[in-house]
Amino acid sequence: MRTIRSHWLGPVALEMWLPLVLVATWWFVSAGSTSVYFPPLSSIFASFARDWLNPAQLDRNLLPSLQLIGAGYALAVVSGIVCGVLLGLVDTLEQATRPLLEVLRAIPGVALLPIFIVLFGIDAQMKVLLIAFGSFWPVLLNTVDGVRGVEPLLRDVSRVFRVGPWRRLAQIILPGASPQIFAGARTALAISLIIMVVAETVGGNGGIGYFLLNAQRSFAISSMWGAILALGILGYLLNILFRIVERSVLRWHRLQQSRLESSR
Secondary structure, eight states: OOHHHHHHHHHHHHHHHHHHHHHHHHHHHTOOOOOOSSHHHHHHHHHHHHSSSHHHHHHHHHHHHHHHHHHHHHHHHHHHHHHHHHHHHHHHHHHHHHHHHHHHHHHHHHGGGGHHHHHTTTSSHHHHHHHHHHHHHHHHHHHHHHHHSHHHHHHHHHEEETHHHHHIIIIIIIHHHHHHHHHHHHHHHHHHHHHHHHHHHHSSSSSHHHHEEEHHHOHHHHHHHHHHHHHHHHHHHHHHHHHHHHHEEEEEEEEHHHHHHHHH
């Protein structure tokens, strides 16, 4: 039991000490603040508890954001992996599409918001597609690099033993490219969170971005800071969930790396 506790408490303490120190410093420094734009942290925490810890408010303030980012991010990951595997395996196709991909990749997703509004309206479909478009590129490019980085000897051996293309894809190519794919998916998660906030400021009636815009327009500064705090906590929790999935899926990769290091 002590071993398990020390195994968890050590990393948690190492990860949380700096945020706790910063929060404590912010609390004491802002305690006597009379600025309208920088209210005391105690006032921000009170607004945060009212707006984000109240179950009656979560359906309006948080649930729409989770639905948008879940749908858009899933679409970006699936389409990025499919297209990335195709481009990674077919060199001619990758060379033919690279100029177009480089042009589109250089355009920030939020810059295309007016075009997406014209094409798809201002409903949830537009926001999901905008999140998917902006988050698509890190997954695509990392998947292409991961597929091309698979050991050529493994591909040659699979062809010699006449392993079918679908089995080769499932057992050799995707596992070999999975570390790179997860690296791109981690970057895409942060991008999707940013685009979600921007997309929710247009034609919405709920979500973190919509709440943040309304708080700014109504000059509710404490509520605005509380929404920023909620956004940061949401990003942190999503990152923790991502790391749990990554560690579970790539457990074989870590074991393989540890064996290689021990054999040296």
